[in-house]
Amino acid sequence: MRLVCPAGSPPAFKAAIDAGADAVYVGFRDETNARAFPGLNFSENDLHAAVAYAHARNRELYIALNTYPTPTRIGQWRKAVDRAAALGADAIIAADPALLDYAASAHPRLARHLSVQGSATTHVALRWYRERFDIARAVLPRVLSVEQVERVCAANVVPIEVFAFGSLCIMVEGRCQLSSFVTGASPNRHGVCSPARSVRWQEHADGSRSVRLDGVLIDRFNPGEPAGYPTVCKGRFEVGESIFHALEEPTSLNTLDLLPRLARAGVCALKIEGRQRGAAYVGAVARVWRQALDAFAATPEGYTAQAQWHATLASQSEGRQTTLGAYHRGWQ
Amino acid sequence: MRIALGPPQYFWPRERMLAFYREALTWPLDVVYLGETVCSKRRELRLADWLQIGDEFARAGVEVVLSSLALLEAESELAQLRRLVGNGRFIIEANDISAVQLARELGVPFVGGPSLNIYNVGSVRMLVDDGMRRLVLGVELGRDWLGELREAAAAEGFALPPIEAIAWGRLPLAWSARCFTARALNLGKDDCGFRCIDYPDGLKLATREGQDFLMINGIQVQSFEVCDLAPVISELLDAGIDTLRLYPQQHDMPRVIGRFRQALEGASPTPLPGHGIGYWHARGPMASAGAETPAIRGP
Structure with a gap:
């Protein structure tokens, strides 16, 4: 399983790569991505440097273009796809059908990952995105139990990425208007x-x-x-x-204990949430997950999540609490 | 402009639901949406029941649409969806891309429901290729967005499908794997005891200073405020809205339908206390309300 880490700034990007991320996802400095916060994200120069830094180490850079352009703004989003292709990004992460369609026809060699904002929770929905846009990967919303994740993977429609750690959206992503x-x-x-x-x-x-x-x-x-x-x-x-807390407590998702099960299900990548967090968070979290993935790869049968890993992740968590979220039926 | 009775959002006992639709047969409706859209555990009525109710409306000359779940998680839910899409009699409302895909595979026409993420002409065009006959405006989209859509479609020479707008009811704002009704009652979702049946209008969620805020409806979260577009009906006509969606509620539905019928005949309904026009005027419903009162600021 590949480790996909967030970066909202060049220092966070470097921290993620240095700590062992296989891929890092970033956004432009505008509303084309779902962390459009002031002071966050990457300039063109930042991105050139980041692509070079990642590729020199055989890692990947993905660009999140995971918001939905309204009719008058689609041109800006298309240009963002062009920019991602020109930068040599390894993939875009997108949800809007019109944008995925544009990317597939204008830049067929730029891999397309279906964003969690696409709200696709079944293998039937994934079939639509694959047939329509030939997506190379899909990120599942944080609403499925681990058994349901296993079934989606078993259907073998597209490689599946799931959230492993970070602040927890408890609603179906892409369909929360709160x-x-x-x-x-x-x-x-x-x-x-x-x-x-x-x-x-x-x-x-x-x-x-x-x-x-x-x-x-x-x-x-x-x-x-x-x-x-x-x-x-x-x-x-x-x-x-x-x-x-009628909907949810301030808590973070942490699936360290589920790692073997997700791997056996055939999940291709684990996603860490947190482009709004700093380099210290990204580095600390990426390091723990790198160690966990390496430990599992070395001895799959002997894998157990170490207490120190849990402690580190808890210290980086919202409310210092962690949960298995929807992966565990009891949470639902 | 046509009037549609939207799909039921709440869980009512079988007899109440059957009685509601028996009565609805006498209401002046053009379209009726039937079926469960929120939780697959709500099975007081099965597909066979909905089909039977649908037949009665069809005989009465009402267009019948079978609505599908907005959130699908289990294989059993996909199996149900397949039966719904392949019912052989009525078109469906696709509330998830899973339903779009099945309709596309089976060649069944569909209405694009409000929980599909459709934000621009290119996306509308693809769904029309897939068989979409009508599009319900996304929950957070209103007049200005529709104007932009029409302009962009005209520029591309693309004929938009008829557009439906949520004109009455609590807005469906979010869905989760978690059942919030069960959580409020300290029950697990798997042992929920179907207790949402005790809340035929949802379970109120207020802020800690007593402001009515949201309505909990199982795995769905709704606005507490009821959306009522009757006071802006002339704008809806100007915007070329084809169908008005009125969400069912247990009481007063004939009066609600009457309000819209009268509005369509030229009456000017006045805003009702505690009701709002949702997203029709662009900004978030509470954000627009907040604009009229000074924001509370910290020291």
């Missing part, structure tokens, strides 16, 4: 979830804090209580008589 509903900014159209400009922290006299998203109270924290980034799905709300 950020859009509250802030008007959507992952699909604008490449952002809960944009920073919509976030307001408020400190109260007793030391507690509130956080709002465009005026909507997402959570309140007691003095000293750790507070996470305010996405709607990780807030505390009132349902019935109770106030709790």
Whole structure:
């Protein structure tokens, strides 16, 4: 299995490669990718250097073009595909049918990976993307149990990449309008979830804090209580008589313990989430996963996730908690 | 402009569902969408039941569409989808690309549902090639987007299919592998006991300061606010909307349909308290509401 790591900046990119990533995915500095945050992503020069750095070490660079262009903006997205091809990227990661179609006809030799934003959860859906755009790989949304991942892989439609670690989207990617509903900014159209400009922290006299998203109270924290980034799905709300994390707790996905099963299922690549995180996160996480993959490759039967790996990943996690997410039926 | 009764979003007991559609046969509808779109565990009605209800509407001259699940995870759900697509009598609403692919393979026409990710002309064109007869606007798309789409289609000389808009009901905002109703009741999804049947209009989620925010409906999350496009019906006519989708609710449905029929006949419905126009005017529904009140700022 290949290790696919995120990078939102040149230092993070270098950290990922140096720590043993087989491939690193990045984005341009605009809304063509789903981490369109101010101060993040790569200039043209950054990308030339990154491609050279990766290829000199026999690693790959993928460019995420995983947002959906509206009718007047499709030209900008097509140009982004042209730029990716001209840069010598090894693949683009895209979800929009019109964009995949353009890439397949204009740059047939540039590999096309179906982004998780494509919301494809079955081998039948994958058949559509393969027949239509000859995709080389598909990233599955974080909604399938491990048994369901095994069945999708067994259908053998396209090589499958799954999320292994990182901040957890709990909704079907590509079909979550919670950020859009509250802030008007959507992952699909604008490449952002809960944009920073919509976030307001408020400190109260007793030391507690509130956080709002465009005026909507997402959570309140007691003095000293750790507070996470305010996405709607990780807030505390009132349902019935109770106030709790009604959708999900601030937690990260961690599948170190599932590694052998994912490998035996035939998963071709493991994806690490976190282009918005810094070089320290990317380096630390990539190093753990490199060690885990190497340990598994050396002795598949003797593989056990080491406590130190778990500790490192937990220290890099949202809320310092990790979960198997939907891979484990009990979570659902 | 035609009026469609959208697919049921909630889980109602068999008798209530059957009674609802018996009554619906007497309503002035042009199109009816039938079938389960949210959770495959909801089986008070089976395909045979939906087909039977569909036959009655077809006899009454109403266009019948069988809706499919928005989130498919299990092989058993794909098997159900195959039976739905191959029903032999009615066209389907594809709410996932899996349904598009099966319809394409079987040569069955379909309506492109609101959970397909269709954002531009090229994508519409491909689905039309695959057999799409009508497109329901994506949940977060409205008037301005449709204007852009029409302009771009005209520039390419491409004739768009008829467009349907969600005109009444709670907006389906997200889907998950997790059942949030079961979570709220401290139950596992596999042992949910089908408890969402106790919430025929969904389970309310409010903020910690009591603002009504979302509605939990099993694995689906909806807006709490009901979308009502009746006050902007003239804009819908100008935008060339072909079909208005009204999502079923257990009470007052005849009055809702009457509101839209009257609007189409020239009445000017006034906005209802607690209702909004969803995404029709571009920005997020709450973002637009927030624009009128000063944002609360930190120190």
